[in-house]
Structure formats: C-alpha cells, structure tokens
Amino acid sequence: MLKGTYCVLDDEQDFLTVAAGEFKKFLPDMKGVFTTDPDEAITLARKDKPVIFIIDIVLGGKKGMEIYQRISAISKKVRVIFITGDENFINNDDIRNQILLEGSIDLMQKPIKWHELAIKVKNNMQLLLYQCNLEDIIAERTQQLIHADRLATVGTMVSSIIHEISSPLTFIKANQEMCKYAVGNAKKVTENKEVLSIFDRLIIPSVDESMKGVERIEELLNSFRRFYKRDDLVSEVDFTELIAEVKNLTYYNIKRSNINFIIEVAKSTPKKITCKKQELIQVITNVVNNAVDAFEEKAVFNGEKELKIVVSGSDSTVNIVVSNNGPEIPQYVMERIFEPFFTTKTAEKGTGLGLAISRQILKFMGGTIYVENKSKKHPTVDFIITIPINYNA
Ligand SMILES: Nc1ncnc2c1ncn2[C@@H]1O[C@H](COP(=O)(O)OP(=O)(O)O)[C@@H](O)[C@H]1O
Numbered sequence: 001m002l003k004g005t006y007c008v009l010d011d012e013q014d015f016l017t018v019a020a021g022e023f024k025k026f027l028p029d030m031k032g033v034f035t036t037d038p039d040e041a042i043t044l045a046r047k048d049k050p051v052i053f054i055i056d057i058v059l060g061g062k063k064g065m066e067i068y069q070r071i072s073a074i075s076k077k078v079r080v081i082f083i084t085g086d087e088n089f090i091n092n093d094d095i096r097n098q099i100l101l102e103g104s105i106d107l108m109q110k111p112i113k114w115h116e117l118a119i120k121v122k123n124n125m126q127l128l129l130y131q132c133n134l135e136d137i138i139a140e141r142t143q144q145l146i147h148a149d150r151l152a153t154v155g156t157m158v159s160s161i162i163h164e165i166s167s168p169l170t171f172i173k174a175n176q177e178m179c180k181y182a183v184g185n186a187k188k189v190t191e192n193k194e195v196l197s198i199f200d201r202l203i204i205p206s207v208d209e210s211m212k213g214v215e216r217i218e219e220l221l222n223s224f225r226r227f228y229k230r231d232d233l234v235s236e237v238d239f240t241e242l243i244a245e246v247k248n249l250t251y252y253n254i255k256r257s258n259i260n261f262i263i264e265v266a267k268s269t270p271k272k273i274t275c276k277k278q279e280l281i282q283v284i285t286n287v288v289n290n291a292v293d294a295f296e297e298k299a300v301f302n303g304e305k306e307l308k309i310v311v312s313g314s315d316s317t318v319n320i321v322v323s324n325n326g327p328e329i330p331q332y333v334m335e336r337i338f339e340p341f342f343t344t345k346t347a348e349k350g351t352g353l354g355l356a357i358s359r360q361i362l363k364f365m366g367g368t369i370y371v372e373n374k375s376k377k378h379p380t381v382d383f384i385i386t387i388p389i390n391y392n393a
C-alpha cells in the first residue's frame with residue numbers, strides 16, 4: 001500500500017464516477033477521495049498529510065487555481081495536477097506556463113488518459129513521501145543537535161565548576177594540615193586525660209577522615225580534568241592505571257545504583273599499550289555508564305546487579321569485555337545501537353552519541369567494538385572491545 005492520498009476535485013459528478021472506476025483499476029493500492037466540494041479538499045489539506053490533488057481548472061463559480069492556492073497555503077505536503085476540458089487552456093501557452101509556474105505538476109486535457117494520470121500520481125506521490133520523510137529526519141536531527149549542544153554547554157559548565165571547587169579545596173586541605181599540626185603540638189603540652197582523649201577519639205580521627213574525603217574529591221577532579229583535556233596525545237599507557245581512571249569516573253554512578261562491580265585483569269594482558277589514553281577512557285566509561293543505565297530500565301534477574309570488566313590480551317591486542325546482567329537488548333535496538341543519535345533514553349539522560357563516538361574512536365585506533373546478548377545460565381549483555389597494542393592510525 002502506497003502511503004498518501006489523492007483527491008479528485010471536479011464539479012461533474014459523472015466525471016468523478018468514471019474517475020473512481022479508473023483509479024481503482026490503475027492505482028488499486030492508494031487511497032482516493034472524489035468530491036465536488038472544494039471545502040472537502042481544503043479539509044483534507046488541513047490534515048497536513050501528503051496529498052496529490054487532481055483539480056478541474058474551471059470549477060463552476062470558483063476557479064480551480066484559487067482553490068489550489070488556498071490549499072497550498074495550508075499545507076506544504078500537497079501537489080496538484082490540473083485537468084481541463086477547455087481547449088482554450090490547453091492551447092494557450094501563456095496560461096499553460098502560468099499554471100506550471102504556480103508549481104503544478106501538469107495540466108492534462110479531458111478526456112483524460114487515465115493510465116498516464118495514474119502513473120503521474122504514483123510517481124509524484126513517491127517523490128512527495130520521500131521529501132516528507134527527509135524533512136521529518138532533518139527536524140528530528142535538528143532537535144538532537146540542539147540537545148547535543150546543550151550537553152556541550154553543560155560540559156563547559158562542569159569544567160568551570162571543577163575550577164571553582166579546586167580553589168577552596170586547597171585551603172580546606174591546608175587548614176586540615178594546620179589543625180593536625182596544632183593538635184600534635186597541644187598534645188605535647190597537656191597531660192589532661194580528658195583533653196587527650198578528645199584529641200585521640202574525636203579530633204584526630206575526624207580530621208583524618210576529612211583529609212581522606214578531600215583527597216578523594218581531588219582525585220575525582222583530576223580525573224575529570226584529564227578527561228576534559230583536548231590535546232590527547234598518543235603515548236605509552238599503563239593499562240592498570242587506565243582502568244583505575246575508568247573506575248574513578250564511574251565510581252559514583254555505580255555506587256549509587258548498588259551494583260556489584262568486578263574487574264578482572266588476566267595475566268595475558270599487556271602491561272603497557274600505545275594509545276590515546278583519554279579517548280580510550282572515554283570509550284570504556286561510555287560502555288560502563290550504559291550498563292549502569294540498563295539496570296534502571298527493568299527489574300533485574302534475581303535482583304543482584306553485576307557489572308563486570310574482563311581484560312585480557314595477546315601479543316598484538318587488548319580485549320575488554322564489559323558485561324552486565326541487565327535486560328537483554330531487543331532486536332530493533334541491536335540494529336541501530338551504533339547509529340549516531342540513536343537512544344532509547346529520555347532527553348535528560350541520553351544523546352545517542354556514546355556508542356557511535358566510541359566506535360569511531362576505536363576505528364581510528366584500529367580497534368573494534370561490538371555487542372552481543374549472551375544467553376547462558378545467567379544471561380548478560382556483552383560489549384566486546386578490541387584494541388591493537390600499538391596505535392596504528
Ligand atoms: N548495556 C546495555 N544494555 C542495554 N541497552 C544498551 C546498553 N548499552 C547501550 N544500550 C542501548 O543503546 C542505546 C545507545 O547507547 P549510546 O550510544 O551510548 O547512547 P545513550 O546512552 O545516550 O542512549 C541506548 O539508548 C540503549 O538503548
């Protein structure tokens with residue numbers, strides 16, 4: 001069934017009856033409307049769906065051309081083929097050209113060659129549908145770009161927040177050290193047991209704990225800072241450090257979702273690889289964060305959420321498998337999962353860019369990424385990443 005409708009508008013009911021029979025023969029798989037009422041044609045245009053109008057150019061009191069002008073002002077998804085029994089129109093080049101200049105597909109003479117008209121309706125409907133489809137895609141992409149741009153703005157804001165947090169952190173750290181130093185000195189000059197006990201039980205442990213907290217924040221900020229750096233150069237990277245960095249960046253997401261996070265690094269894993277470190281971190285972080293999101297979609301098998309990174313290697317490659325026991329990926333998602341802007345998440349959560357960019361990054365490195373629903377006793381979704389040890393872009 002070809003989508004879209006055609007509408008024949010003519011003031012002669014007999015003509016419409018013949019038209020209905022002929023179109024049924026030549027265009028059996030398209031929906032048609034046959035009417036003598038211009039208002040019905042206008043109502044049809046208001047639906048803003050693709051319609052090809054076949055309009056008699058001399059329509060009783062109202063001219064066919066005027067009606068088409070009204071229709072095309074209402075909807076951009078309409079086209080027209082004019083028809084006429086009046087030889088003055090057909091033989092007058094000026095009128096013919098005027099009609100075509102107005103954007104009509106054709107001016108056909110009665111008696112109508114029905115087969116030819118049907119072919120013109122069908123061909124033009126296919127073009128119209130193609131155009132409507134492209135317009136829909138462009139509108140959707142524009143929305144997605146606006147969203148991606150907004151996220152980029154958030155990224156810029158995050159980097160200034162990192163900067164803002166770093167400064168007070170410096171004096172918080174200095175004050176804590178000073179506090180510890182002061183308590184140390186005070187302990188030397190007092191023998192008051194109660195005071196000493198307050199120092200040892202309360203003040204020193206609290207300051208130590210705060211210092212650990214500050215160190216944790218610093219570590220996190222440094223990870224973010226490195227992640228944001230633009231000049232990601234090819235260098236020799238310690239793989240254990242790289243995984244530790246991924247852990248830093250995903251730590252809070254994983255902790256908040258109460259996920260059992262397991263990292264296994266096989267003995268076969270090369271200690272060092274040559275790559276663009278931050279880009280590789282970006283890829284693994286993306287895949288890990290996706291797995292965290294996946295747990296939120298549905299109740300998970302036996303309630304125990306597990307996210308596992310298994311790293312192994314050979315002489316020439318490192319293989320990273322990120323698997324989670326969240327819901328299986330449906331076929332329609334599988335088909336489009338690496339497409340830019342494809343997402344099943346809400347606008348706040350997803351851009352649909354993560355995997356598309358990850359695949360691109362890996363391609364530059366000479367690596368690959370693919371996904372599998374692993375059906376075993378405890379099914380998992382596995383993302384398999386392979387990277388050459390030597391960057392070969
Ligand atoms: N581990 C996973 N389990 C289930 N679905 C996933 C997983 N990883 C990715 N997906 C699906 O792939 C889509 C695209 O992912 P991605 O490109 O990272 O974009 P985003 O995360 O912004 O949606 C997600 O919206 C989700 O539907």
Ligand SMILES: [Mg+2]
Binds near residue numbers: 289
């Ligand atoms: Mg993602």
